[in-house]
Amino acid sequence: MTYDPVVHHRRSIRLKDYEYTTAGWYFVTIVAQDRACLFGEVVDAEMRLNDAGEMVAKIWSEIPTFYPGVGIDSFVVMPNHLHGIIVLLEEQRTASVEADPLCLPSSEPPAKPLSLGDVVRRFKSMTTREYGNGVRQSAWPPFNQRLWQRNYFEHVVRDERDADHLQDYVIDNPANWAFDVENLQPRAV
Numbered sequence: 001m002t003y004d005p006v007v008h009h010r011r012s013i014r015l016k017d018y019e020y021t022t023a024g025w026y027f028v029t030i031v032a033q034d035r036a037c038l039f040g041e042v043v044d045a046e047m048r049l050n051d052a053g054e055m056v057a058k059i060w061s062e063i064p065t066f067y068p069g070v071g072i073d074s075f076v077v078m079p080n081h082l083h084g085i086i087v088l089l090e091e092q093r094t095a096s097v098e099a100d101p102l103c104l105p106s107s108e109p110p111a112k113p114l115s116l117g118d119v120v121r122r123f124k125s126m127t128t129r130e131y132g133n134g135v136r137q138s139a140w141p142p143f144n145q146r147l148w149q150r151n152y153f154e155h156v157v158r159d160e161r162d163a164d165h166l167q168d169y170v171i172d173n174p175a176n177w178a179f180d181v182e183n184l185q186p187r188a189v
Contacts, residue, residue, distance in 0.1 A: 018156070020115040020116040021088065021113045021114065023090040024088060024156065025085055025086075025157035026086045026088070026116050026154055026157065027166045028082075028083070028084055028085075028086060028120060028153065028154050028155075029081055029082070029152060029153040030084075030120065030123070030124065030148055030149075031080065031149045031152075031182060032081060032143070032147065032148060032149070033143055033146045033148060033149055035081070035182055036141075036143060037079035037080045037184075038140070039052050039053030039056055039078065039079055039080065040053040040077070040079055041079055042078070042079060042177040045175040047076060047077065047078060047079075047173075049077055051134065052140050053079075055127065055130050055134065056077050056127050057075075057077045059123060059127050060072065060123065063086070066122070067114055067119060067122075068091075069088070069089045069091050069114070070086065070088060070089065070114060071086075071087035071089055072085065073085035073087060073167065074166070074167040074170040075170060076170050076173050076174065078174070078182065080182055083173055085163070085166060085167070086116060088119075116154060120152050127147060131143065131147050132147075
């Protein structure tokens, strides 16, 4: 089948005209390719991470270390997805565009602040590389062509009430696994 831009065009799920480098809180869901359960299991309403899940949680926890001006809040690694809150801090916007400390003019253009998409893309890249190492060195289950689905879900956190609701959702996610749309296992009736 030849490429037809009308038929094969993927529509963006991002907010039209929203600047995703804007300081603020962003709730994201990142799902494993084919919703494969690669990161552990839920037992008695508690998430039990396997080695791959521990790796994913570690890299997520280190996001603020890798990217100054980017923080994290509540997150949970589930058997086949991750929910988390990424915080783009205002200092990220200013720190990345400031001139050098000596106030000398620079021939290089100022760096652009990281966008939400940049942070998620880098997270996916780092975890995919480490998971691939685990497949080769520790016999982790292989993944189908890619570790993560092509896109991710995001929600711009509007206010403190919204943030509280999302934090509760993240914390309660393992207890609600039986009803989760990402859970492909048959539900007990």
